[in-house]
Amino acid sequence: MKPGVVVNGPDVIYGPLALLSGTFEEKVAKAARMGYRGIEFMVRDPAGLDWAWVKATIQNAGLEVPQVVTGELFGADGLCLVTADDDLYRRAEERTRLVIDLAAYLGAMVNIGRLRGQLRLLGDVADPYSVAVERLRKVALYAAERGVKITLEPLNRYESDFIPNAIEGRRFIEAMGCDNVGLMLDLFHMNIEDASIEEGLRQAGDLLWHVHIADTNRRYPGSGHMPYDSIFATLRDMNYQGYVSAEMLPLPDPDTAAQRTIEFLRRYIQSDERR
Ligand code: LER
Ligand code: MN
Numbered sequence: 001m002k003p004g005v006v007v008n009g010p011d012v013i014y015g016p017l018a019l020l021s022g023t024f025e026e027k028v029a030k031a032a033r034m035g036y037r038g039i040e041f042m043v044r045d046p047a048g049l050d051w052a053w054v055k056a057t058i059q060n061a062g063l064e065v066p067q068v069v070t071g072e073l074f075g076a077d078g079l080c081l082v083t084a085d086d087d088l089y090r091r092a093e094e095r096t097r098l099v100i101d102l103a104a105y106l107g108a109m110v111n112i113g114r115l116r117g118q119l120r121l122l123g124d125v126a127d128p129y130s131v132a133v134e135r136l137r138k139v140a141l142y143a144a145e146r147g148v149k150i151t152l153e154p155l156n157r158y159e160s161d162f163i164p165n166a167i168e169g170r171r172f173i174e175a176m177g178c179d180n181v182g183l184m185l186d187l188f189h190m191n192i193e194d195a196s197i198e199e200g201l202r203q204a205g206d207l208l209w210h211v212h213i214a215d216t217n218r219r220y221p222g223s224g225h226m227p228y229d230s231i232f233a234t235l236r237d238m239n240y241q242g243y244v245s246a247e248m249l250p251l252p253d254p255d256t257a258a259q260r261t262i263e264f265l266r267r268y269i270q271s272d273e274r275r
Contacts, residue, residue: 080117
């Protein structure tokens with residue numbers, strides 16, 4: 001297991017779940033100094049980014065980019081893939097392709113959470129689930145051609161009306177039939193939607209490619225009542241080797257939350273996994 005942290009990319013002004021303060025360079029330097037191994041950044045529009053500079057900044061700090069986070073394509077620009085609005089769908093797909101190109105350049109995965117949209121937005125179609133499967137498959141095929149993996153993130157009922165938990169995530173991926181698509185499980189969403197967090201992790205099994213960590217109140221670990229001992233025992237038992245990335249409310253401030261999270265993670269992640 002490797003510790004990661006979610007930050008806002010250079011083009012995201014306000015991403016409500018990102019940590020670390022300062023310029024992008026300062027965030028990267030702080031993440032490395034604190035002992036994080038990977039930095040995953042929220043992106044809004046890769047067209048306005050200096051890709052080479054982003055890559056060099058992260059590489060020079062000795063960090064990896066496990067994945068590029070797309071939540072702000074929706075959060076800031078309202079883009080989503082599953083919608084009856086054809087123009088919105090076209091723009092969302094175009095932007096998603098550019099994010100995939102960026103991820104290919106960085107050697108990162110791309111997560112699809114809020115960007116996927118909502119079945120109810122399709123209105124009166126016969127089989128909205130199949131439409132969603134087809135739209136996400138199209139994106140996944142574009143990614144596969146570029147060697148990029150997609151991580152689908154189950155989201156709680158207040159953020160999406162499909163794929164709420166691990167078992168539904170598996171079902172959706174099986175319907176897609178794409179082997180470059182796996183799951184990112186976020187403990188905050190799991191606490192709301194999975195019958196048991198440990199069982200959800202096991203249900204994801206070999207499709208568990210990434211984990212977002214926060215406490216039950218979406219603050220830094222130790223602020224709530226998340227059952228961390230059994231969660232990490234389950235991840236160890238599954239031989240999970242991926243990232244556990246801090247994505248949470250930046251409270252009491254973005255640097256303190258990142259510092260407290262890495263201190264907490266040291267209890268569960270051995271030092272040889274951290275370097
Ligand atoms: C949103 O709640 C979330 O968990 C992000 O990772 C994706 O947009
Ligand atoms: Mn998340």
